[in-house]
Amino acid sequence: MKLLKLTLFITILMFTFLSKSNAKYEKIFYDFxxxxxxxxxxxxxxxxxxTVLLVNVASNCGFTKQxxxxxxxxxxxxxxxFIVLGVPSNQFGGQEPGSNKEIKEFCETNFNITFPMTEKVNVKxxxxxxxxxxxxENFGNSSVPKWxxxxxxxxxEGKIEEAYGSFTKPLSSKIITVLEKIL
Known part of the structure; x- marks a missing residue:
């Protein structure tokens, strides 16, 4: 029983130190x-x-329909x-090979995109x-795009609230719930 309590205490303590609230934030998003x-x-x-939804995007991906x-x-x-900020990147499967002009035309022609888009950059x-x-640095590996x-x-406040992988759709209840809580 003592071992179980000790294990539980150590586990809780570990998660306390891993909490995203411990980020130092020497800079915030708005400083960039x-x-x-x-x-x-x-x-x-x-x-x-x-509130900003920062999304790395690509024109030739299975998730492009997002x-x-x-x-x-x-x-x-x-x-x-609320702002969506699209950030094109060619780091995953070479799925964003075009120029900035080609990416912009693709987004406007195929999806009527009106939210701001950045130049193509590396995201990892x-x-x-x-x-x-x-x-x-401030939110850990869950903020690093895997795709x-x-x-x-x-x-x-210019701080990271949450991060989601590619399979989480923009209109998912996970994202909507967080947005409606913080907007």
């Missing part, structure tokens, strides 16, 4: 910049006090200080964009 898909500088401070749900999610909540590894390095259409919810 990234280039738009058309080459202009996006100051993420322009999104201050907004663009429709991302656009619908954006339209549903954009008047409640040593060459990852600083936003993604920041996410890993295209990985989602990170940034709350209106």
């Amino acid at each position: 910049e990234i280039k738009s898909i058309t080459g202009e500088n996006i100051k993420l401070s322009d999104y201050k006090d907004k 663009y429709t749900e991302l656009q619908n999610l954006y339209e549903k909540y954009k008047d409640q200080n 590894g040593d060459d990852a964009h600083p936003i993604y390095k920041w996410a890993k 295209n259409f990985h989602k990170i919810i940034i709350n209106n």
Whole structure:
């Protein structure tokens, strides 16, 4: 019985130290910049006090159909200080080989995308964009994309609220529940 209590205590203690609330956040999301898909500088401070869904995207992926749900999610909540930010990346299966211009045309033509899109960047590894390095540093490996259409919810304080893998659809109850709680 003592061994069971000790094991339970150690397990609880371990999870306490692994909690995402322990992130130091020397910087917040709004402290960064990234280039738009058309080459202009996006100051993420322009999104201050907004909730952001950061999604690495690709045009030739089995999950590309999620663009429709991302656009619908954006339209549903954009008047409640919500932004979807699409971040094209070619790091997974070479599924985003096009130029920024080609990606933009693809998204507008096939999915009527109106939410902001960035230039194509790396989202994992040593060459990852600083936003993604920041996410890993503050939220751990669950914020590192394992494939295209990985989602990170940034709350209106500029901190990571939650991260979801590619299989979690943008209009899933998991994402909607978190968004409606924090919007």
